[in-house]
Amino acid sequence: MSGKPKLHYFNGRGRMETIRWLLAAAGVEVCLCGSLLFQQVPMVEIDGMKMVQSRAIANYIAAKYNLCGKDLKERALIDMYVEGMADLNELIMSHTFQPAEKKEQHFATIVDRATNRYFPVFEKVLKDHGQDFLVGNQFSRADVQLLETILAAEECKPDILAKFPLLQSFKARTSNIPTIKKFLQPGSQRKPRLQEKDVKRVMEIFH
């Protein structure tokens, strides 16, 4: 008997957000607990396991719901894309925690990395194969991650996709996938961006 997966975390994006995206993309309903039981969060109770380590959790969900490609090589490609995007996501997420005097520089780094290092790769991938999805002509976690990252980047700089027409159409198309569309509606489990006023509270919990 499995029941719905239970998510334990604080009420914000952090390291749980990608997991929320994956579960939503796979159409899996979750139960929210919000309590911090263990030394380590995120923690997800799923299929009789108490899982920690966000990557381990995300890997399990992606594999269980067939979002990992059809073979080892597709999975390798998906993993490369996902890890690259995770680096960018991490950079964006850390912006709120930057001291005031470093913020402007940090923002410039985010924009530079997004537009010169990461987005060109995915624009090219989509251009080269002309398909709707990043890998193997099939919806995968790479697509979910890319959409999550694009939206986070746009929150930083709304016109950040200006030079990337294929990413723009990818964004529109992927946002329309029913499970994703549902996740993007108000009232879903998607978390808003961390506000300055909440930084102190988060630091208190985790440091």
Place this chain on the structure above:
Amino acid sequence: MSGKPRLTYFNGRGRMEPVRWLLAAAGVEFEEKFLETREQYEKLMKDGELMFQQVPLVEIDGMKLVQTRAILSYIAGRYNLYGKDLKERALIDMYVEGITDLMQMILTFPFLPPEAKEKNLESIKEKATNRYFPVFEKALKQHGQDFLVGNKFSWADVQLIEAILAVEEKIPAVLSAFPQLQVI
């Protein structure tokens, strides 16, 4: 025709070391190309070899893989070091990710200013003995098997032994409270 995997990195441990360990554990011979100058690195980027302009780079089975975790996952899957099913893989992933967090502290250690090193060493010792090693000690004690997961040699065992040796280099007596890990 594939030939041996080829690793491109500077001549040191850094982020490539776990890859070397895993290939060695799988019995796979590999070649290494060492980056010794800035020009070499820039040439790699210019030639479009590095997807995100970063190393490690591993050329294997016709692919140019970057991102350490992607590389390691591929090797583990390819050489049957990833458990027999999804749940075993989940356990291996959890163990590996935990160890990676610890290894990250060791990786950054040489780059710290001298005054920060002592404090960092304390932190490594504290995390190793209070957060990470107890988990593996307990796992081994509970199932009484030789390997961490599924009674079979896996990526988790390789990563653990690498971590133990790395920590011992800094803190020789770190395993004093962990008899099971000493046996490993």
